[in-house]
Amino acid sequence: MDMLVHGNEKVDLGGLNEAPGFMLRLAQLKVFENFFSEVGGRGLKPGEFSVLWVIRNNPGIRQSILGQSLMIKRAHMTKLIRALEDRNLLSRNIPDEDRRAVELTLTSMGKTEAEAASEWFFAYEQGVGAALSEAEREQLLALLRKFIGI
Template sequence: MDMPIRTADEVELDRLNSALGFLMRLAQLKIYERFFEEVGEHNLKPGEFSVLWVILHNPGIRQSVLGQRLMIKRAHMTKLIRALEDQNLVSRKVPDGDRRAVEITLTPEAVTRVKHASQWFFTYEESVGANLTGDERQQLTALLRKFVGLG
């Protein structure tokens, strides 16, 4: 007996239709796909922008605190900060009082770049979820903030 050929839209997901982790993964993939289609030419990834944005608003933030707040593993944070430093976007300083800590600040070039990037980044972010009503988007944002411990 031949099995029917299905299109992607016809694939049965069964209980995955209500699996929160699965749905969040699909949502993230959809958001990233659109991000790179619409604003990828700016050569700044969403994670990089987020790190630079937080540093902009918290100059001298300790690398460990930044990683904790953005839920970035220590090894990944170290690699990312080194890459940003190689691009002359951040400077690192070891404070006199704690030789184990690293404080991160944006370079003047990065401040200009991040402020410029914020215009296209947040314009893009406002378009995410365009298929939702304003109230639905607000509710989803509130629920996600609660889920991740921000609200």
Template sequence: MDARSDSSVSLGRLGHDLGYLLRQAQIRVYERYFHQCAEFRVKPGEFSVLWAIGNNPGIRQSLLCQYLVIKRSHMTKLVRALEDQGYVERRIPDDDRRGVELSLTSEGQQAVDAMSQWFFAFEDSLGSGMSPAERDHFTALLHKFIETTTAD
């Protein structure tokens, strides 16, 4: 068996498959995020949850799970951790005792405001090798891909 160098690995069709390329892109973004934003100690998913709650006060936890595609058990743990940090408050609505409504506390809103500065600066830096038109087109294509891809 011949030893191959890293630069000579052939992926064949896999190197052109959307699922593979999307996963590789996600890995690259996360590597860059944790390298550049490690000091803030907030994972992208945690910020996304806080941002979504801040933009939708009183959102049902089940709807947030669905929309952000986060498993219910993981969301429950995440919300409890954010609640323990004083960022999120949960409320059980009178009309549905099984539901949970989420809102940011004033401390949570202050944290999101501060986090959003560096988080969106990081996001704006992604795709820096693309022109603004290419980045807009890529974003539009990703939206179209997400909207037309459903779980079987």
């Protein structure tokens, strides 16, 4: 059935429910909507947390590699890094051997923030897909990793 139901209204999707890209987009929007209603007031957005967390796990990572890994466009990445640096959560270093590169590390405040945020972030993520059984959730994650190439 190609129907979305909103209250008493039904919307015919005309086969869009068979389009993986469309379904992934709806899933992403649903996850973000739930994120902001449940934990959005905690100070970090999902993208900000993911950047801090990956830097935490890869101290000195080059900004370009981080952006490519998280699929963040260069211009947005520059803005995001500048904002996190302004909040004293990370520091940038330009290595002598490659003056075009930027290496990123967390400040002590950034480490503390990332660790504290990881508790509520991963607790929230455990609830994502609560309508799925544990086996279905693991299957979804395995399929997403395969789709992404992880």
